[in-house]
Amino acid sequence: MHKTHRLVHAGLVTLLVAGLSACGGGTNGAAGHQTGDGRGAGGTGSGQDAPPQQDRVSGLRAGVRHLSRRTVQATRPHLVTTCTPATRQVKHTKRSGRSKKTWYTTEHYQDCHKTPQGTETYRRVIRPERWCVALDDVNGNKQRDNVWYRVTYPTYNQALGSDNHAPLRFTPMGTGC
Structure with missing residues (x-):
């Protein structure tokens, strides 16, 4: 039962990949999407669009x-890493023959995440x-x-x-x- 399920799954994946590759054509995998010029799909510069290659x-x-x-000055949130001490219970199990022994220990760790603290300025490239x-x-x-x-x-x-x-x-x- 598992072999036939895997074969069907592999066949469907192969058909999907073949269908998507036939529809694609752009350099980034999206049909009709032109990359490298900053204009995206359907953008106009001088009225001429280059083929993907x-x-x-x-x-x-x-x-x-x-x-x-060309750049402009912009602002974004300044992210600071904040850590707080935390604990969690860890379950341990040891088997010996037919018997099973289970015990718990407390594990200490640092719970870290980024929090916004004020703003910072940077140079954003617009061209x-x-x-x-x-x-x-x-x-x-x-x-x-x-x-x-x-x-x-x-x-x-x-x-x-x-x-x-x-x-x-x-x-x-x-x-x-």
């Missing part, structure tokens, strides 16, 4: 842009640092001009050092800036 793009350098990290490159004639398509891509710092540096309308080829981190 972007391929290499090529085109002519149209511009570069660096967006510095992460971004490096962007704009391309004209993306992948040879003369209609696609001035398309912005988020890139890594080394790619940004390479584009910054190149001339305007110089050919570039890189793998973007996402679209829009």
Whole structure:
């Protein structure tokens, strides 16, 4: 009885995993959810959404842009660990042949939990640092001009050092800036 129950359970789990993996597609497992740009699903930046896994793009350098990290000062509750001494009864059992002996002891321990005590200030990031490159004639398509891509710092540096309308080829981190 237990073997058939386990087999049925394993089969159901396998079907569930196969169904969920077929429906998924995003990099974080949620279908249609784009990560890494801070906009979430359905967000718009420059009107273009990048597929979850972007391929290499090529085109002519149209511009570069660096967006510095933006933070604001915020407050949150300051949590302090408070401990109080406490005791609990522990049951002990010893078997010897047919007889069983049971006794209880008192165990001392520290009952610790976090309690709010005032507030603290911290810097909350509202925009992460971004490096962007704009391309004209993306992948040879003369209609696609001035398309912005988020890139890594080394790619940004390479584009910054190149001339305007110089050919570039890189793998973007996402679209829009």
